[in-house]
Amino acid sequence: MDGYAVLASDVASAAETSPVTLSVVGDIAAGDQGAYGIGPGLCARIMTGAPLPGGADAIVPVEWTDGGTAKVTIRRSATPGHYIRRAGEDVTAGQTVLPAGTRLGPAQIGMLAAVGRARVLVRPRPRVAVLSTGSELIEPGRPVGPGQIWDSNSFALTAAVTEAGGVGFRQGTVGDDPREVLATIEEQLAYADLIITSGGVSMGARDVVKEVLSGLGTMRFEKVAMRPGKPQGFGLLDDHVPVFTLPGNPVSAYVSFQVFVRPALRALQGLPPAPPRTVRARLTAPIISPDGLRHYLRAAVAYGEGEPRVTPAEGQGSHQVFALASSNALIVVPEDVTERAAGDLVDVLELS
Numbered sequence: 001m002d003g004y005a006v007l008a009s010d011v012a013s014a015a016e017t018s019p020v021t022l023s024v025v026g027d028i029a030a031g032d033q034g035a036y037g038i039g040p041g042l043c044a045r046i047m048t049g050a051p052l053p054g055g056a057d058a059i060v061p062v063e064w065t066d067g068g069t070a071k072v073t074i075r076r077s078a079t080p081g082h083y084i085r086r087a088g089e090d091v092t093a094g095q096t097v098l099p100a101g102t103r104l105g106p107a108q109i110g111m112l113a114a115v116g117r118a119r120v121l122v123r124p125r126p127r128v129a130v131l132s133t134g135s136e137l138i139e140p141g142r143p144v145g146p147g148q149i150w151d152s153n154s155f156a157l158t159a160a161v162t163e164a165g166g167v168g169f170r171q172g173t174v175g176d177d178p179r180e181v182l183a184t185i186e187e188q189l190a191y192a193d194l195i196i197t198s199g200g201v202s203m204g205a206r207d208v209v210k211e212v213l214s215g216l217g218t219m220r221f222e223k224v225a226m227r228p229g230k231p232q233g234f235g236l237l238d239d240h241v242p243v244f245t246l247p248g249n250p251v252s253a254y255v256s257f258q259v260f261v262r263p264a265l266r267a268l269q270g271l272p273p274a275p276p277r278t279v280r281a282r283l284t285a286p287i288i289s290p291d292g293l294r295h296y297l298r299a300a301v302a303y304g305e306g307e308p309r310v311t312p313a314e315g316q317g318s319h320q321v322f323a324l325a326s327s328n329a330l331i332v333v334p335e336d337v338t339e340r341a342a343g344d345l346v347d348v349l350e351l352s
C-alpha cells in the first residue's frame with residue numbers, strides 16, 4: 001500500500017479520537033534499495049512495491065493519515081505484518097512452480113518470468129503435414145474449369161491443427177495418382193510428427209490413398225459407425241509417423257479431425273485427454289438421425305437465460321460447408337436414437 005512504514009507498537013492506540021503523530025524520516029519508492037531504518041516515534045513514507053525499511057513491521061495506508069511529509073498524523077491502528085508482503089509468500093526457494101508436462105499458457109509464462117527464468121526446456125509443437133488428394137482439386141485464387149472444385153480441406157485442416165496446438169504445414173493438393181501421393185508422403189516422413197490426408201479412402205476405383213499407404217506401414221482402413229466421417233484410416237508409417245487418412249467430403253474431414261485427430265494432437269503434446277466439451281442444450285427444432293450411426297449434426301448453440309438452446313443448421317450433407325461455417329457446435333446423437341423432438345435435451349459438442 002502507498003502509505004507509511006511504521007512500528008505497529010507506535011500506532012497500536014491510534015484512533016479517530018486519539019490520533020498518533022510520528023516524524024517522517026524520508027520517502028521510499030519502488031526500486032529504492034532500503035536506505036532507511038526507523039525506530040520508535042519515526043516512520044517513512046513508502047510506496048507500493050518498495051522495500052520495507054529496517055525496524056518497520058506494518059504499513060499504514062495514506063488514506064488513514066493526514067498525508068504529512070515531515071510529520072504525519074495517523075488515525076487508525078495497524079497490527080504487525082499489516083500490508084507487508086514477505087518474500088516466499090508466493091513460492092519458496094526450491095519449490096517446483098510448474099510440473100513437467102504443463103501447457104504454457106499466459107499465467108504459466110508469467111510464473112516463469114516471475115521467478116526469473118528466461119529459458120525453459122519445452123516440448124515442441126507437433127509438426128503436422130496436411131495433404132488434400134483429388135484430381136478435381138485446384139488452389140483457391142485460380143479459376144475453376146469444368147469438373148474442378150477449389151480445395152478447401154487443406155486450409156480448414158491446417159487451421160484446425162494450429163487451433164489444436166500443432167504447427168500445420170499445408171502440402172496443397174495432389175491428384176489421385178499413386179506416384180504423386182507416394183512421393184509427397186515419403187517426403188513428409190522425414191519432417192512430420194503427424195500426417196493428415198483427406199480424400200481417396202472410400203470405394204472409388206481412383207481412391208488411391210489406401211493402396212499407397214498400405215505399402216508404407218501398419219495401416220487400418222475401416223468404416224466407422226458415424227456420420228459424417230464413415231471411411232477412415234489410421235496407422236504408423238515407417239514405424240514412427242502416425243497418419244490419419246480422413247474422408248474427402250469437407251464436413252466429414254472436419255468432423256473427423258475433431259473426433260480423432262484433436263485428441264491425438266493433445267497426446268503428441270504430452271497433454272492428458274481433454275475434459276469433454278459437451279453441454280446439454282434444448283432443441284429448437286426436431287431432428288432425425290440414422291439408426292446405428294453416431295450422428296454429428298452441425299448446429300448453432302445460443303446461451304441466454306436458462307438452458308442453452310441449439311438449432312440444427314439447414315443442410316446436413318457432408319458437402320455443405322456453408323452450414324458448417326455457420327455453426328458453432330455439433331449435436332451428438334447416439335447410435336440408438338433415430339429422432340428427437342423440439343424441446344428435447346441433447347448433447348452438444350462446442351466447436352471453438
Ligand SMILES: Nc1nc2c(c(=O)[nH]1)N[C@H]1C(S)=C(S)[C@@H](COP(=O)(O)OP(=O)(O)OC[C@H]3O[C@@H](n4cnc5c(N)ncnc54)[C@H](O)[C@@H]3O)O[C@H]1N2
Pocket residue numbers: 132133134136137149150151152153154198199200201202203204207228229230231246247248249250252318
Ligand atoms: N460406394 C461407396 N461410395 C462412397 C461411400 C461408400 O461407403 N460406398 N462412402 C461415401 C462417404 S460417406 C464419403 S465421406 C466419401 C469419402 O470418400 P473419399 O475419402 O474417397 O473422398 P473422395 O472420393 O476423394 O472425395 C469425396 C468428395 O469430397 C470432395 N473433396 C475431396 N477432397 C476435397 C477437398 N480437399 N476440398 C473440397 N472438396 C473435396 C470430392 O470432390 C468428392 O466430392 O465417399 C462416399 N462414397
Ligand code: MOO
Pocket residue numbers: 226227228229230231247249251252253318
Ligand atoms: O461419412 Mo461421409 O462422411 O457421411 O459423407
Ligand SMILES: [Mg+2]
Pocket residue numbers: 199200201202203204207248
Ligand atoms: Mg472417393
